[in-house]
Amino acid sequence: MNDIQAQIMEANNFRHATKVFDSEAKISESEFNTILETARLSPSSFGMEPWQLLVIQSTEKRELFREFAWGANGATNGTAGQLGTASHFCIFLAHTGATMAHHSDYQQKHMKEVKQLPDEVIGFINDAFQKFQEHDFHIEGDRQIVDWSARQAYIALGNMMTVAALMGIDSCPIEGFEMGKTIAVLEERFGIDPKLYKPAVMGAFGYRADGPVFPKTRRKMEAVVSWV
Template identity: 40%
Template structure:
């Protein structure tokens, strides 16, 4: 495929991706397609490569019914999407946390020390550059990165002619409390960042309505 064809395909995929509000509950995503979507999320970039996310697929009907009363924005995905995915954000990604030690030693296969140059650089980045000074700020920083993974998963789905819908329309306090009570998350390490439904639409895709590029793009020469 030449570059011009690739460019056209990228724009076609962007136009094909649509925040689906009505899914066909009878259509299922193949295992191969679902694994591809998950892999697109797993391979997403994150700050310092620290991957502050976890993906939780909800298949259990009782759990779906339990979260429905406080998940108004997810009702259509709960009812019709083949896959309802919770994306969690890590709450304790700091230079001296056991999580970072685990990633550095067991995933990246490097030596770890909180006093090392890389650790101290990460500490300065969070505390000086980002001015993270609270648990909420730390979670928000991690949560932003989960949206990169979600966007990549939604784009991968669109490439496979699979529809999706990002979901922020739920009560975060009630969702986190429910997941904690059910033993699904440990709130010392995880909180819900966002949800997303994947499946096949049962509605036409509306043409994109966006601001012109001239309103949102500027060149500094």
């Protein structure tokens, strides 16, 4: 195993779903920027980048989620949870059909201004994306478009957590929240229009307060991977 492989394996084993962070230990601006750049540079289907990221640093704003974010509120271990202790707390928002249905204005602007594609290539991608949504993957309604967008967000979050671990930074992915109440708080308190964006997943980053509660367990390689 070469040095890079050893570092990657060390990071993989170091990373665990951190339940409680050391609330005094803050991630440096430079290191958190590296984590954010990792998200921004992550791949996405058709390169559409169908997600936004909220970084919620104010204690008061984080508390708005406490009652119903059961996967981050420490209720199971009698602590302030990830919401109360993480150095940085993020919510990924998935784009809805308003921007991610084929031929949308957002996509035309994105392909022209961000990807700087010539018109003929944009025309080709529009047609391919329509076929992908309607024929190949049957992404037929707003809910399915949100799910598709969320899948792209999860790739970014996964990359963020791995890169964080390589820097000795802990993290936790969080799906433990009530969707309806989260949508309502995001709309009423953050001005996020649910017609445009729906919450996908949360992510907490910081430095662990204690070691992992549970040892890392996984299925064996041969139970997971088939060489065919």
